[in-house]
Amino acid sequence: MAYIVLVRDEVYAEALEASMYYESKSEGLGKRFLIALKASFDKLAAHPGYYSILSSNSKHVYRDVKVKDFPYVVIFTIVKKNVVVYAVHNTHKKLPKRFNRKW
Numbered sequence: 001m002a003y004i005v006l007v008r009d010e011v012y013a014e015a016l017e018a019s020m021y022y023e024s025k026s027e028g029l030g031k032r033f034l035i036a037l038k039a040s041f042d043k044l045a046a047h048p049g050y051y052s053i054l055s056s057n058s059k060h061v062y063r064d065v066k067v068k069d070f071p072y073v074v075i076f077t078i079v080k081k082n083v084v085v086y087a088v089h090n091t092h093k094k095l096p097k098r099f100n101r102k103w
Contacts, residue, residue: 002046003083004083011087014089015033036067036069037072041074061078073088
């Protein structure tokens with residue numbers, strides 16, 4: 001069963017910022033980042049439950065999937081037949097408070 005991947009607006013800005021950074025470092029690297037990010041979204045559409053739980057609260061169970069070859073993860077939740085993407089997070093930076101573990 002394929003899930004529908006819904007990407008929040010702020011995620012597009014995060015992805016574009018990361019892509020532009022990589023492109024400034026090496027021509028074509030930004031495009032490679034976007035291709036790897038798309039592959040992560042495709043994995044989520046196929047099997048979102050395969051990925052580890054990052055944190056949970058009373059409303060959501062946040063999970064993450066690594067972006068291949070880059071220090072980024074996609075943070076998402078599963079809602080019925082949808083995967084809602086909340087962030088494309090650089091793992092070298094501190095995780096935003098909204099995703100901190102609450103066990």
